[in-house]
Amino acid sequence: MKKKHLITWDTAFEVGIASIDSQHRTLINYINELAYTIDNRKIKTEVSTLFIKLYEYTKFHFKAEEAYFFTLNENDCLLHQLQHKHFIEELDRLIALNENETCSQEQLYLLTDWLLNHIQEEDLKFLQQHKP
Secondary structure: OOOOOOOOOOHHHOOOOHHHHHHHHHHHHHHHHHHHHHHOOOOHHHHHHHHHHHHHHHHHHHHHHHHHHHHHOHHHHHHHHHHHHHHHHHHHHHHHOOOOOOOOHHHHHHHHHHHHHHHHHHHHHHHHHOOO
16 A cells, blocks of 8 residues: 655745754654554554654654754743643643554644644744744
């Protein structure tokens, strides 16, 4: 079966910082992998493993992004950190309920929507307000 992408990388997702853009691209790759696995009704352990990879990489990315943003504007970075914290809490909730093993398309779409909106709205807004 041909691999279907939920999200195709687009320059609209770029924020203009190479390391952050690369990390965003990796997050999108993880989302696409997870979507493919869910679409093809793979076993729970595969879905869970990919979900945990996405979760761990998201935490890594948020930490790296926050460190960079902190150098630009410490006060505004605190709000950005709070947005990240809420997203991680949602992922934590899914894991606590073992929903990471049976992640549905709907859950994946909600997480994807949040992430893409965050990149295109919040990350870009922050960087435009605090040009490096």
